[in-house]
Amino acid sequence: MIKVQNITKRFGDFPALHGIDLEIQDGEFVALLGPSGSGKTTLLRIIAGLEFQDTGEVFFNGNDVSRLKVADRQVGFVFQQYALFRHMTVAENVAFGLTVKKRRERPSKAAIRERADELLRLVQLDGLGKRYPGQLSGGQRQRVALARALAIEPKLLLLDEPFGALDAKVRKDLRRWLRDLHKQMGLTSIFVTHDQEEALELADRVVVMDHGKIEQVGTPEEIYMNPQTPFVSHFVGETNRVAGEGGEVHFRPHDVDVVEEGGELVLVDNVFRKGGAWRVEGMLVETDLLVEFDVDAALPQPAAGDRLRIVPRRSRLFNPA
Amino acid sequence: MSTQYPSPKARARSWRKPSVLPGFALTFGTTIGWLTLIVLIPIATIFLKAAGLGWQQFLEVGFSSRALAAYRLSFGTAAAAGLVNAVFGLLVAWVLVRYAFPGKQIVSALVDLPFALPTAVAGIALTALYSPNGWIGQVLEPLGIKVAFTPLGITIALVFIGLPFVVRSVEPVLADLGRDVEEAAATLGANRSQTFSRVIFPAIAPALLTGFAMAFARGVGEYGSVIFISGNMPGRTEIAPLLIVTQLEQYAYAGATAIAVVMMLVSFGILLAINALQAAGRRRMGA
Numbered sequence: 001m002i003k004v005q006n007i008t009k010r011f012g013d014f015p016a017l018h019g020i021d022l023e024i025q026d027g028e029f030v031a032l033l034g035p036s037g038s039g040k041t042t043l044l045r046i047i048a049g050l051e052f053q054d055t056g057e058v059f060f061n062g063n064d065v066s067r068l069k070v071a072d073r074q075v076g077f078v079f080q081q082y083a084l085f086r087h088m089t090v091a092e093n094v095a096f097g098l099t100v101k102k103r104r105e106r107p108s109k110a111a112i113r114e115r116a117d118e119l120l121r122l123v124q125l126d127g128l129g130k131r132y133p134g135q136l137s138g139g140q141r142q143r144v145a146l147a148r149a150l151a152i153e154p155k156l157l158l159l160d161e162p163f164g165a166l167d168a169k170v171r172k173d174l175r176r177w178l179r180d181l182h183k184q185m186g187l188t189s190i191f192v193t194h195d196q197e198e199a200l201e202l203a204d205r206v207v208v209m210d211h212g213k214i215e216q217v218g219t220p221e222e223i224y225m226n227p228q229t230p231f232v233s234h235f236v237g238e239t240n241r242v243a244g245e246g247g248e249v250h251f252r253p254h255d256v257d258v259v260e261e262g263g264e265l266v267l268v269d270n271v272f273r274k275g276g277a278w279r280v281e282g283m284l285v286e287t288d289l290l291v292e293f294d295v296d297a298a299l300p301q302p303a304a305g306d307r308l309r310i311v312p313r314r315s316r317l318f319n320p321a
Numbered sequence: 322m323s324t325q326y327p328s329p330k331a332r333a334r335s336w337r338k339p340s341v342l343p344g345f346a347l348t349f350g351t352t353i354g355w356l357t358l359i360v361l362i363p364i365a366t367i368f369l370k371a372a373g374l375g376w377q378q379f380l381e382v383g384f385s386s387r388a389l390a391a392y393r394l395s396f397g398t399a400a401a402a403g404l405v406n407a408v409f410g411l412l413v414a415w416v417l418v419r420y421a422f423p424g425k426q427i428v429s430a431l432v433d434l435p436f437a438l439p440t441a442v443a444g445i446a447l448t449a450l451y452s453p454n455g456w457i458g459q460v461l462e463p464l465g466i467k468v469a470f471t472p473l474g475i476t477i478a479l480v481f482i483g484l485p486f487v488v489r490s491v492e493p494v495l496a497d498l499g500r501d502v503e504e505a506a507a508t509l510g511a512n513r514s515q516t517f518s519r520v521i522f523p524a525i526a527p528a529l530l531t532g533f534a535m536a537f538a539r540g541v542g543e544y545g546s547v548i549f550i551s552g553n554m555p556g557r558t559e560i561a562p563l564l565i566v567t568q569l570e571q572y573a574y575a576g577a578t579a580i581a582v583v584m585m586l587v588s589f590g591i592l593l594a595i596n597a598l599q600a601a602g603r604r605r606m607g608a
Contacts, residue, residue, distance in 0.1 A: 050504050071505045083501035087523040097509035100519070145505075152509055247436040 001025055002047065002156065002188065004126040007056035009212075018068040020056070024190065024257045026155075029182050031203035032192045035235065040192045041160055045189065048158050060156070076149030080161040084133040089146060090144050091116045091129030094149055095105045123180070139170040142177045146178075150185070157182070159191035159226045163198065175202055187308040196236045208232050213284075230318040240291045240312075242284065247319040251312035253279065256293035263309040266291060271302050278302060356541025364585065370578040383579040387555050388564060391580075395561040396587065398472055402479030406536045407529055409480075416493045417488070432488050435481055440545030447478050448549040470552030475560065478546040483536030490532035491601030494525050527599050534595040541588055 002024040009017040013272055017039045024030050025067055032040040045051040047058055049070035057066045061192040085093050095116040098107055107115065113321055120126050123143040142162060149157065164177070165170040182189050193199050199206045200220040208215045208223060208231075216228045227233035230313060233250045234241065242249050254277070257263075272281070277294035278301055284291055285307070295302060302308060371379060382388065417429055435443065451458045451468040458469055468474045498521065506516040544562040551558040559567075561584050570575035 048508060050508070070504070071512065075511075079501045079505060080500065081501060083499060083505040085502065085520055085524075085532070087506075096506070096511070096519075098508065100506075101513045141408045148505075148509065228388040314503060 001055055001059075002046065002059055002190075003059040004043070005059070006058045007053045007067045009039075009041065009046065009051070009053050015212055017046075017053070018213075020214060022207060022214065022217070024188065026073070026188050027186060028188055029179070029202060029204045030190045031206045032190060032198035032209060032234070033194070033196060033199040033206050034215075035078065035292070036193060037211075038209040040194075040207075043209070044160055044190060046193045047250050048050050048075050048077050050155055050317060056209070063089040069175050074152060074154055074156075076154035078145050078149050078153065078157070078162050080128065080158040080164050082133070082138075082142055082165075084144060086133050088132075089129060089251075090125065090131050090133065090136070091120065093133065094119050094129075094147045096148060110157060114175070115151065116147075117204075117218070119151055123147040124148070124177075127299040137170075137173060142166065142174065146181075155188060157189040159165070159189065161192055161194070163191045165193075165195075171198075178246070200236070206236075208236060210235070228318065233318070238292065243287065244287050244315075245316060247317050249315050249317055251315040253292045254294045255312055255314040257285045257311050257313055258293075258295055259309050264283035266293075266308050266310055268302050268304055268306040268308060271303060273297065280306070280308070335561055348503060366579050367581050367585070370575055371582045374575045374579055378575075379579050379582075381581045382568075382573075382576040387559070388580055388583070389562070390556045391559050391561040391564045392471050392583065392587070394472060394475070394558065395541055397585070398475045398479055398560070399537050401476045402483055402540045403533045403537035405476070405480050406487045407533045408486055409527060410536075411491055411525070413484070413607050414488045414491040414495055418492055432511075433485050435483075437603060440482065441549070443481055444478060444546035445545065447474070447481065451477065451550065452516075460606065465549065466547040469550055470558060472558060474550040474552075475547050475558065478550050479536075479540035479543055482543050483539050486533030486535035486539060487529065491525055491528045492514035498524050500514055530595060530599060538592060541584065603607045 004020055004021075004022040007017055007020040008015075020043060022043075030042060034040045038127075042051060046053050047084060049065070049068060049072075054065070057064050058178065059065065060073070085096065088096070093112070095112050098112045098115060099100045101107075106112075116129065117126065120129055123146055124146075125140060125143055125147070128136065128140070132146065136144065142165075146162075159178075163174055164216055175198065181187075191202070197296040200223070203220060205217060206220055206223045209218050210231050216223060218226075223232060223236050227250075228234060230241075230248060230250065234237050238253050239250045240253065242251075265285040266280075267285055268280055270281040271278055274294065277297050278299070280295055281290070281292050283289065291310075295308075371383075375383065413432060417432075418426065448469055449455050450593075451461075451474055452468075452470065453459065453462050455469070461468060466473075468477060502520055502524070503516055507519045511519065542562060545565070547560055548563055549562070551560060553563055555557050561580060565577045565580050568580065570576075
């Protein structure tokens with residue numbers, strides 16, 4: 001179990017984290033989700049020991065590791081830009097963590113080679129061990145980085161924007177594959193992302209952060225359906241924000257009904273297909289606020305200039321802070 | 322449609338691959354022309370002059386015992402100075418890249434000073450410092466260490482001259498080497514010395530080698546700063562460039578060029594070997 005208690009961190013005048021408390025159970029797959037500058041990467045690096053907190057403690061299984069150096073924490077860390085050793089072959093990269101062990105604990109050369117091969121098979125790169133990182137694609141490099149991190153048999157795997165530099169298709173494949181790997185190896189994993197779709201798809205639990213604070217912790221379903229703060233509602237998923245009685249009303253584009261009478265009048269500005277629906281972009285006639293909503297694609301496609309009446313099926317009211 | 326495309330055969334006959342980067346002919350031609358004018362013609366002149374000697378005489382002058390001693394001294398001290406610079410230049414580059422400290426800009430500018438300083442000024446200053454009654458010389462003298470007028474003195478002058486080469490070639494590579502690579506090594510359990518020897522050093526080694534090669538080449542050809550501190554005793558502290566000047570002063574132009582030719586060939590061979598080593602390293606990394 002990972003426990004983070006009252007962590008604060010400043011970089012000069014910039015408060016990166018204030019008062020973070022978080023518990024992560026064994027075997028969980030947790031996403032730290034937030035915009036850039038929210039402190040998510042700093043929190044991950046503090047858990048890893050790559051950064052040290054100003055106050056607070058980090059516990060692994062009840063042991064305070066706050067003062068332990070990164071090399072002694074035995075965590076697997078995967079960097080956004082892979083951080084592979086370019087002058088080493090893929091196999092040498094993967095074996096690195098084993099070859100730097102103290103002589104007494106170091107496996108034999110043959111055993112190390114075998115382990116590296118095994119890991120390369122695991123990340124589906126068997127046969128590429130003799131290549132250099134410069135000869136691999138982005139997705140392959142990231143898998144090498146993962147194999148290298150797994151070589152030291154970490155219980156905790158930390159990933160900093162692991163798919164950030166990859167194109168959409170590779171991203172999707174890798175995500176699914178990482179999810180399987182996490183289960184198969186019984187890891188506890190924490191990954192940082194600014195991509196809410198990635199967080200919702202992969203994680204058991206999502207930690208939404210903003211401005212160095214945790215805004216909400218919950219399952220993807222809870223985060224999406226019951227956002228507790230305006231920030232979460234706005235940041236996770238698509239949200240329309242309109243002024244209502246007693247505060248700000250938030251509703252999702254897919255939670256909108258088009259009605260014959262009543263409701264709010266919308267002047268349609270632009271319509272395009274989004275999956276199985278027409279996505280309508282328009283303006284509330286009364287308030288000039290922009291809104292987006294979906295109309296069943298079985299209905300005729302609305303056109304720019306049309307006037308539609310809409311009623312949100314589900315909405316959330318946030319009081320002004 | 323009547324658009325005329327050039328026949329593909331005409332393309333296929335060309336030995337170079339089709340490229341979207343234009344101007345190969347122009348840039349390559351200019352390069353060759355420029356190199357010829359600036360480097361090749363002067364060097365060819367040296368060879369031509371030396372050829373005037375005839376084989377027998379060329380060997381006599383170019384490989385006299387005095388000349389051989391001078392080569393040994395020049396290449397030996399240049400190599401030693403290059404090695405010293407490789408170590409301390411790396412350290413300077415490291416400090417300049419890794420740490421922020423007040424006066425960093427001044428330190429950085431200081432590094433380049435040996436480039437700008439007239440070498441004779443450097444030579445005189447070093448001699449004044451290291452001669453037996455100089456500030457440093459008088460401290461070293463009782464310890465039995467003689468610097469001025471010894472090969473050690475020559476090496477010190479060449480270290481001074483060559484420092485910027487190593488610092489400036491290593492600096493950008495070191496700056497480019499991401500922190501994350503070191504952090505990755507640390508997360509995998511490597512200690513600092515393992516991280517340096519297995520991750521950082523191999524990454525900067527090619528640049529370090531370049532810096533060494535340039536410092537070495539500069540040291541081999543250096544004249545101004547060395548002649549003051551070396552004492553110029555034939556066979557002991559007489560460097561090859563000085564020997565050439567000595568020959569010139571005696572109007573033995575062909576003899577001077579003979580020594581120059583030998584120096585040039587040896588230098589060229591060494592630099593070529595270093596370049597080949599680096600090319601092999603680059604190929605290995607698949608970049």
